[in-house]
Ligand SMILES: Nc1ncnc2c1ncn2[C@@H]1O[C@H](COP(=O)(O)OP(=O)(O)O)[C@@H](O)[C@H]1O
């Protein structure tokens with residue numbers, strides 16, 4: 143049975159990382175499909191390109207494009223030397239990106255974004271695939287846009303499961319090749335326009351392929367030993383969870399545990415395919431497995447969401463917060479692509495915690511036509527699953543609490559941003 147491996151940007155951020163990834167691929171059970179993200183923070187660098195491109199700021203565009211080249215070039219030279227046939231592929235790809243940047247913007251930001259940002263993944267996968275072949279790890283590079291078909295919802299495209307399944311099965315032949323290397327995060331519409339699946343969407347790509355290929359397992363290789371009970375960058379005493387059930391992992395991802403993309407788990411759960419989260423820094427460690435399990439995680443799990451805005455909305459006409467008002471509010475959120483992380487309502491007020499919007503002014507303006515709006519900015523949202531009095535004390539001590547929501551398993555606190563001291 144096939145295994146799927148997914149490597150994120152951190153694992154391929156430099157030449158040493160790529161060599162390490164190749165070692166893991168070499169040791170992995172075959173057949174194997176490998177899904178790789180753009181190297182390091184390349185997607186952010188591609189977003190700089192987009193900003194300059196859309197603004198048609200040529201000076202800025204050249205600088206942003208050059209930054210992408212300056213990051214990748216030394217890695218390519220380190221891996222291949224400065225004379226290698228791979229440079230034909232590599233230079234062709236960069237040239238294709240530059241030519242794309244010479245076209246005039248269409249005026250549709252999301253569409254342009256999706257034609258440009260995928261170059262990050264195309265470059266990284268070509269580098270890893272060619273390097274692996276050069277050290278005799280025979281593999282086939284595959285363009286995910288030829289197998290992952292989506293709708294036209296640029297930047298957040300939905301998978302066309304039926305067509306993708308047909309194309310994946312047609313393109314992959316494990317009799318001929320036991321290792322395929324492809325991109326996460328990207329796909330294409332029926333008319334061959336590139337699409338992306340949402341930031342950090344490569345985990346999801348891994349799950350889509352695992353589902354379609356009835357894989358034995360999906361392993362996502364991270365810079366942490368597994369899923370921990372908190373982000374270790376925030377809470378240094380975080381502990382590894384050995385096993386998590388699908389529903390619990392879905393809840394953790396939904397509340398914002400950044401280690402797994404929220405859409406990743408459903409396609410796996412539906413076919414009972416286990417997800418391993420393992421460390422690419424020490425592939426021998428057991429990691430975390432997410433699978434069908436009875437029983438819950440037995441320690442508190444903490445999830446922090448930064449850069450939040452807590453808004454309280456009240457109808458100006460003193461009507462109650464009922465379905466018609468709620469649907470008007472959600473229509474505005476949807477138009478502004480607002481993600482609601484927590485909501486609460488009383489008779490006269492509706493409060494939400496949302497990611498700080500890119501254009502706060504236009505959101506407020508839209509809401510203020512029919513509603514009075516009060517808000518707290520610079521807030522953080524902490525969710526504690528399996529909370530205990532000690533866990534609550536840990537996150538709320540010396541904090542100004544702006545909102546609280548408690549259910550049987552989950553405690554949520556909207557807190558004024560201030561330094562964390564554990
Ligand atoms: N509960 C958690 N367990 C482990 N890591 C977590 C958790 N919550 C957040 N993280 C963070 O997620 C990071 C890995 O995710 P991410 O950077 O998206 O990986 P990649 O880019 O490789 O896909 C870790 O470095 C860690 O700081």
Ligand SMILES: N[C@@H](CC(=O)OP(=O)(O)O)C(=O)O
Pocket residue numbers: 149150151152179180185186262326327340341342343344345
């Ligand atoms: N490169 C894309 C997709 C992705 O999933 O990346 P990573 O696996 O490094 O989080 C992004 O940064 O959004």
